[in-house]
Amino acid sequence: MGTPPDHPRLSARLKIRRGGSFESFEVPFEQGQTVLDGLRWIRAQRDPSLAIRFSCINANACKECMMRVDGKTVYACTTRLVPGEMRLEPLPNKKLIKDLVTEIAPPDERLR
Amino acid sequence: MLRSDVLVVGSGAAGMYAAIAAARAGSNVLLVDRSLIGRGGATVMAQMTVAVAVGEEEPDHWEHHLADTLKAGRGLCDADLSQLLCEDGPACIREMDEWGVGWARRDGHMAQVHAPGHDRKRCVYVDFLNTGPAVSKTLRARVQRTPEIQRVGDLVVTELAIRDGMCVGAHAVHTPTGASVPIAAKATILATGGLTRLYARNSASINMGGDGYALALRAGAELIDMEFVQFFPIGHLAPRLVGMDPIMWDPFRYKLGGRLLNSEMKEFLPEEGRYISARDVATYGILKEVAAGRGSPHRGAWLSFQHCSEAVLREAFGPVIDRLAANGIDLTRQPIEVAPIAHYHMGGMRAGADMQTTVPHLFAAGEAVGGANGANRLSGNAITEALTFGRRAGERAAALAAKIPMPAIDPSSGFSSNRSKINPAAEIVRLQKLMNEHVGPLRTQGGLERALQEIRQMCGDLPAPRAGLDPEWMDLHDLRNMRLVAECVTRAALARTESRGAHQREDFPETSAAWERHQTIRV
Ligand SMILES: Cc1cc2nc3c(=O)[nH]c(=O)nc-3n(C[C@H](O)[C@H](O)[C@H](O)COP(=O)(O)OP(=O)(O)OC[C@H]3O[C@@H](n4cnc5c(N)ncnc54)[C@H](O)[C@@H]3O)c2cc1C
Ligand code: FES
Numbered sequence: 307m308g309t310p311p312d313h314p315r316l317s318a319r320l321k322i323r324r325g326g327s328f329e330s331f332e333v334p335f336e337q338g339q340t341v342l343d344g345l346r347w348i349r350a351q352r353d354p355s356l357a358i359r360f361s362c363i364n365a366n367a368c369k370e371c372m373m374r375v376d377g378k379t380v381y382a383c384t385t386r387l388v389p390g391e392m393r394l395e396p397l398p399n400k401k402l403i404k405d406l407v408t409e410i411a412p413p414d415e416r417l418r
Numbered sequence: 419m420l421r422s423d424v425l426v427v428g429s430g431a432a433g434m435y436a437a438i439a440a441a442r443a444g445s446n447v448l449l450v451d452r453s454l455i456g457r458g459g460a461t462v463m464a465q466m467t468v469a470v471a472v473g474e475e476e477p478d479h480w481e482h483h484l485a486d487t488l489k490a491g492r493g494l495c496d497a498d499l500s501q502l503l504c505e506d507g508p509a510c511i512r513e514m515d516e517w518g519v520g521w522a523r524r525d526g527h528m529a530q531v532h533a534p535g536h537d538r539k540r541c542v543y544v545d546f547l548n549t550g551p552a553v554s555k556t557l558r559a560r561v562q563r564t565p566e567i568q569r570v571g572d573l574v575v576t577e578l579a580i581r582d583g584m585c586v587g588a589h590a591v592h593t594p595t596g597a598s599v600p601i602a603a604k605a606t607i608l609a610t611g612g613l614t615r616l617y618a619r620n621s622a623s624i625n626m627g628g629d630g631y632a633l634a635l636r637a638g639a640e641l642i643d644m645e646f647v648q649f650f651p652i653g654h655l656a657p658r659l660v661g662m663d664p665i666m667w668d669p670f671r672y673k674l675g676g677r678l679l680n681s682e683m684k685e686f687l688p689e690e691g692r693y694i695s696a697r698d699v700a701t702y703g704i705l706k707e708v709a710a711g712r713g714s715p716h717r718g719a720w721l722s723f724q725h726c727s728e729a730v731l732r733e734a735f736g737p738v739i740d741r742l743a744a745n746g747i748d749l750t751r752q753p754i755e756v757a758p759i760a761h762y763h764m765g766g767m768r769a770g771a772d773m774q775t776t777v778p779h780l781f782a783a784g785e786a787v788g789g790a791n792g793a794n795r796l797s798g799n800a801i802t803e804a805l806t807f808g809r810r811a812g813e814r815a816a817a818l819a820a821k822i823p824m825p826a827i828d829p830s831s832g833f834s835s836n837r838s839k840i841n842p843a844a845e846i847v848r849l850q851k852l853m854n855e856h857v858g859p860l861r862t863q864g865g866l867e868r869a870l871q872e873i874r875q876m877c878g879d880l881p882a883p884r885a886g887l888d889p890e891w892m893d894l895h896d897l898r899n900m901r902l903v904a905e906c907v908t909r910a911a912l913a914r915t916e917s918r919g920a921h922q923r924e925d926f927p928e929t930s931a932a933w934e935r936h937q938t939i940r941v
Contacts, residue, residue, distance in 0.1 A: 336658070337658070338657060338658030338660070339658065340660050346843075349843040349889070349893075350841065350843040350844045350846075350847050351844065354841045354842060354843045354844070354889065354890045354893060355889060355890055356889065357887050357889045358889075360624060361453045361454075361457060361458045361623045361624050361625060362457075362462070362463050362623045362624075363622075363623060363624065364621070364659075364660070364661075364662065364663060364664055365462075365463040365465075365661075365662065365663040366660075366661035366662070367457075367462045367463045367550065367551060367663070368453070368454070368457040368458065368462060368463075368623065369457065370453065370454060370457060381661070383660065383661065384660050384661040386660065403594045403886075403887050404886060404887040404889075407594075407887060409594065410454070411454050411455075411571045411572060414569070415454065415455050415569045415570060415571045416570065416571070416572070417570050417572070417573060417592050417595075417597075417599065
C-alpha cells in the first residue's frame with residue numbers, strides 16, 4: 307500500500323466575534339479543510355462553549371452555517387481555511403443569539 | 419406548555435409526511451425539530467434515488483420490489499413492514515409527483531434507473547443529485563400550507579412523557595433560550611432518523627446521534643436489530659471535497675459504471691466496470707484489500723471514471739462537474755479515493771404495521787423504525803420507507819387521537835443536578851473513533867468488549883441547560899444519548915455470533931441458520 311501523501315501542517319488564526327469583543331484561536335489544518343472544520347476543532351480541543359450553528363457538515367444542504375468571513379457572507383462548510391488571520395462574525399442583519407449563532411428560522415417556525 | 423392532538427418529533431420526510439397525513443385525517447399537529455424545519459436530517463442531504471415499483475420504465479409490481487427487499491435483508495426483514503414500504507410506495511411517490519417534486523422524466527414518463535440489488539429499473543430521482551432537497555422542499559411547502567400543523571424549530575425533545583405506561587407527550591428544551599417546554603399530546607410520533615453520527619466516518623448531520631432510540635428506550639419501548647448499521651462502501655475519502663455529500667459517487671456509478679480498483683489498479687470485485695455489488699459485499703471487499711496491503715494511499719480504494727469523456731460526464735451530471743472542478747477534481751484524468759462510511763441504520767424502534775411501538779400511543783416512522791430492511795438495505799429503499807411509514811403513522815396516530823381525551827402531563831423535566839467538568843465535544847469525538855474502530859463494518863469479540871467497557875465509563879448525566887444558548891449542554895445531551903445508543907449497538911453486535919449482511923464478525927465469518935432471528939433490547 308502507498309503511504310498517505312505528506313500534508314504540510316498549516317495554521318490559521320481565527321478571530322471570532324463573541325458578543326462585544328473578538329477572541330482569537332490558532333487552528334492547525336490540512337490543505338482543503340473548511341472554516342467549519344476549524345470551528346469544530348476549536349470546540350473539541352479548546353473551548354466547547356463556542357456557539358456555532360450547522361447541521362449537514364458536508365452536503366451543503368441545510369444552509370444553517372451562514373456567517374461573515376472577512377466581511378463576506380459565506381457558508382462556513384464550503385469556505386476553505388487559509389493560512390493567516392480570518393475574521394469570523396455572525397450575520398449582521400439577524401438577531402444575535404450567541405457568538406456566531408443568529409436567529410435564522412422563519413418567524414412562523416419559532417416558539418411562540 | 420404546548421398541546422396538540424398529534425406531536426411529531428423530527429421534520430425529515432417521515433415526520434413531514436406524518437404531519438400532513440395526520441392533519442388530513444382531522445388532527446391538529448405540532449411538528450418540532452431540534453434543527454430548522456426540514457433541514458436537519460438525512461432527507462435534505464440525500465442526492466440519489468428512491469426505489470418504487472411505479473413501473474414507468476418497464477413493467478413492475480410491488481411484489482417484485484418486496485422479493486428484492488426480502489432477499490437483500492438476508493432473512494431478517496419484518497415482512498409486514500417491508501410490504502408496507504413496497505406496497506404503499508407507488509401511491510406516495512405519485513402523491514409527491516402531484517405536489518410538484520419533479521421526478522426526472524424521459525419521453526413523458528418518470529425515468530427509472532437500475533440500482534444494485536433490484537431486479538429491474540426501479541429507482542426514480544430528481545436531477546441533478548437533487549432528490550433529497552426536492553423531497554424536503556416539496557413536503558415543507560405542503561406542511562406550510564396546512565393550517566392544522568404548527569411548526570417549531572430549535573426545540574430538542576429530551577424525554578418522552580409517560581403516564582400509566584402510555585406516552586402522553588414529551589419534554590423539550592428550546593435551545594436558543596434554554597427554556598424547558600413540556601408538550602402534552604394524545605399521540606406522539608418519533609420520526610427522529612438514524613444514528614450514524616455515532617461513527618467517525620459518517621454521512622450524518624449533527625442531529626443523527628440516535629436521539630429517538632434513546633428516548634424510546636428510556637420510555638420503556640423495545641428496540642430491534644440494533645447491530646445492523648449499514649456502511650456505504652464508496653463514501654468519498656480523498657482528496658478533501660467540500661460542499662458535497664460523501665455518498666455522491668453512487669449516482670455516478672449508476673449512470674456511468676466506473677471501476678473500483680486496488681493499489682495495483684486492478685478490480686477486486688467481480689464487476690467489470692458495472693455497478694452490481696451489494697453494499698455489504700463491496701464494504702467487505704474494500705476493507706479486505708486494505709487489510710491485505712492493497713488499499714489506496716488513505717486506506718480505501720480507487721474509483722475511476724477515466725473511461726468517460728468530458729462530454730459524457732457533463733451530459734450525466736451537468737453542474738456537478740463544475741463543483742468538482744472547483745474542488746480541483748477532473749475525473750477524466752484522475753481516480754478518487756473511496757472507503758466505507760456509516761450511512762444508514764436498519765435497526766430501530768420495534769413497531770407493528772400500524773407504526774405503533776411497544777409503548778401505547780407512541781408511534782415511530784422512517785429510519786427510526788427497525789425491521790423493514792433486515793440485515794441489509796437496498797439502495798433507494800430509505801426514502802420510500804420514510805414516506806410510506808410517515809403517512810401510515812400520521813393516519814394511525816390521528817385515528818387514535820380522535821378517540822381519546824387530551825392527557826395531562828407532569829411539567830417537571832427531571833434533569834440531573836450534576837454538571838460534569840468534561841469537554842463533551844471532545845468526548846463525542848472519542849466515542850465516534852471508538853465506534854468506528856471496534857463496532858464498525860468489521861467486528862471481533864475483543865474489540866467489541868473493549869468498546870463496551872469504554873462506552874460504559876462515559877458520562878451519561880444531563881443537567882438543566884443554563885439560560886440562553888448553551889452549546890456545552892447540547893453536547894452533554896448528545897453524548898448522553900449517543901453513549902446509550904452506542905451501548906445498544908455494541909451489545910447486540912457482541913451477542914450475534916455470526917456474520918450476516920451489515921454485521922460482519924471476523925471471528926464468526928459464517929452465516930448461521932440458528933441466528934435467523936431478531937434481537938430486541940429493552941430497559
Ligand atoms: C447523505 C445521505 C444520502 C442519502 N441518500 C439516499 C438516497 O439517495 N436514497 C434513499 O432512499 N436514501 C438515502 N439516504 C437515507 C435516507 O435519506 C434516510 O434514511 C431518510 O431520509 C430518513 O428520513 P427520516 O425522515 O426518517 O429522518 P431524517 O430525514 O434524518 O429526519 C430526522 C429529523 O429528526 C430531527 N430530530 C432528531 N432528534 C430529535 C430530537 N431529539 N428532538 C427534535 N428533533 C429531532 C432531526 O433534526 C431531523 O430533522 C441517504 C442518507 C444520507 C445521510
Ligand atoms: S453545514 Fe449544512 S450547509 Fe453548511
